[in-house]
Amino acid sequence: MASKLTKSEHVIQSIKNYIASGEWPMGSKIPSQRKLAEMFSVNRSTIVAALEELKKEGLIEGVMGKGTIVVNNTWALLAASPPSDVDKQAAFTPPKPPSAPAVEIEEKKKPEKFIDLGKGELAQDIFPVDNMQQVMMRLAESLEPFGYEQPKGYLPLREAISGYMKKQGTDVSPDSILIVSGALQGLQLIAAGLLHRGSSVLLEQPSYLYSLQVFQSAGMSLSGLPIDEEGLKTDALAKKKASGPSSILYTIPCFHNPTGTLMSEDRRKELLSICQEKRLPIIEDDIFRELWLDAPPPPTLQSLDESGRVLYIGSFSKTLTPGLRIGWIAGPEQVIDKLAEIKMQTDYGSSSLSQLVAAEWISSGLYENHLSFIREELKKRRAAAIDALNKYMSDLAEWDVPTGGFFMWLRLKNGVRIHDLYERAYQAGVILNPGSIYTNQSVPALRLSYGYATTEDFEEGIEKLRTIILESLNE
Template identity: 55%
Template sequence: MNSERVPKYQQIVESIKEKISNGEWPIGSKIPSQRKLAEEFGVNRSTIITAIEELAADGLIEGKTGVGTRVINNTWTLLAARQPTNWNEYVHTGVHKPSEQIVQEINETESDPTFIQLSKGELSPEIFPIETMKDVLKEAAEELGVLGYEEPKGYRPLRQAVSDYLAAAGINLSPSSILIVSGCLQALQLVSLGLLQRGSPVFLEKPSYLYSLQLFRSAGMDLKGLPMDGEGVLPESISLKKYEKGKSILYTIPCYHNPTGILMSEKRRQELLHACGREQLPIVEDDIYRELWLDNPPPPPLKAMDKNGQVLYMGSLSKTLSPGLRIGWVAAPEPVIDRLADLKMQTDYGSSSLSQRVAAKWLSSGLYQKHMETVREQLRNRRRAALESMDTHLSGLAEWNCPEGGFFIWLKVPSDIPIRTLYGQAFSKKVLMNPGSIYSDGPNRYIRISYAYAPLEALKEGIRILGAQIRSFL
């Protein structure tokens, strides 16, 4: 650079920066007076003042009356000070653990319409009752006043509607023993925060719902996987001999279990209640799939058999009506509900007032029960299409059972097929499915297939592609 083209004050700035950076003028040292600098550089004092002001603006020097001008930074400390916040350090040290990479990839891809969605655990848009929902929303809007905060336990007419709805399943609880939540995941978060301590043992089926696994892990719980058979979790595998009583829970999905689709038999439910009663082990019953029966109604909930207030019961409209409403409920002894309601107020000050009013209308008007008849018929058609396609394209390549309800088929592939590689190959063919390894630790030979979301022809095509990929390994 031609120094003659650089303003004189800028040359002085660069000269002083060099002295500071090479250690001639270390941090804390006093720089020469303006007069002396003017003499040294052969300029008038106004040029020196301009240079000093720029150096001060850059954060290298600072002038104080009676003290003079001192060096407060060198170029290295200044660089460090001016580096942008390293958010990666925060991202990786947050309390709640991130989903594993493959789960994040699945979550992102589930919104990609170019993929055949065999992974999504929700109803197809084709089943969504859009016209009825418009009517309910319009009716709710016409009755709206000021949308303020609700009672801590939730909108009372909705809690009454839930109480009446649960009574039909044999669960007799007043609205004061019901808490409205923003879906069952929030219910589990409240349970973790309000009823358990870090390190508390949480017994649950192995495999189990992946987001409950991650939620409990992030809360610092000690997860204890329990074996299952075709009737559900094995009660004889439950033992608290090594643990302090009053510090553990059992989390279970007895109806159309996620991911296996298993329906717990009535006999097994009674055995489980007895085993947990013997061990003084409270039960968290996640019953969000109950209404999705396809052949026969399921056995009564554990909560309906519960005579001692041992079971905390969770339900939701997310799987049966609309995930976007974000409405679920917890039914439990009143002191437990009071505790969780207080925590919910601390967390979000209540679920959406509008959603609660809409949910109350669906449940209290009979529309929900009528809607479920349509849902079951649609799911029967989808299950039939999926099973027929599996018979055609997977026979002799994999094993599966016919689910009695819910969304999922738990597909077992040969042991010499690497599941993650199979997932990747299907992904490259624009088919998205959930490898079983995300539901439990260790080796896994399973794939979870959802027949609830993809259009029928896409569902069949996805299974055909999956069969071709499995065959390519063999």
């Protein structure tokens, strides 16, 4: 039988657990010796011995005039020295929508319908109308006057999300969760509240972030990193030198937007190891996680992280409905407190009704049932999309079959001008998302979505796309 821990060893292990979970993030002041003694029911000499050992291990250090500080979490340092008010205002400049070439069509020549092959949301016929009506009716029976929610959001919703994330393997407390009005607001809050002008945001290239101006408008630069079939290439990350006052990493590890790539578990561990070495904070944008089609994805970066280095962003926009406008940020409590403060200054909290609806969906079990339905629908749509591409595009383009989400990255083989392709397709009634939106440079690629158009419309759109490409090449 293993021997029991001594009192000092118990204190050391407990403090390590607080630090590893992110509850005591880097830069935070730990409780006084007297409070620690009360917390663990030991005398102060035991606490002194434990703290000395933790100092030797490099987990904490004494700072003149500040007390004993945790020294292994970078987000808390950023929260402790937020940008100026001027920077905050810049960070909240509304992002412009992705620009597309202006196309003029005579009224009499306009197509009877448009087929959108790039839309970043699920089709309306996948929307759970009946279940949503049931949820709204149940809530109406017990509805009370709405007031402003707590700064971090409706507590039952945060509790429900906490429980849901624990089922996924990510242990995070309700106090470490902030409800936001969609993932985009989460990015805005981080840019406004934690990052300074001149900072560098490292990210996959291509990436969804290139289509936004959240970070650029806050005076930060985007620095692209290559990806392969396992996700962001960590060798390129390892060679990357920091620039500006600080750098962070933004990544979409699950069914990446726009390529659909799923980051492997080994790659996730490599990424965390490099970020630990470089003291690089991470934003994990995981809004597509539950849209797996073949097998559940690897553990979240946040669950694999032992230093509170990851801020996790989740959302119901891609799985339930974008109109609900409910997402969340999970991270070290001290950092979440700071972001909650900024959110309250911005909008006094997300919609109370939307938060009630989201909480009911999760707690009732309807959400998990709905996800099962969505996965089956997306499997059918993915199969139909692959059939259409094999039929019409096998000699003109290359693509990888995604294992989840609803995006595919179509790489054209021949020298077709994407700008001309977009215009001609639009005139033919097909809306495309050119790759330049996601790379900040011209690339012979398109982001296709099989989650929005019907299977029949998707095939019709791809057939038209083939005709347009061939006509262009023959000119």
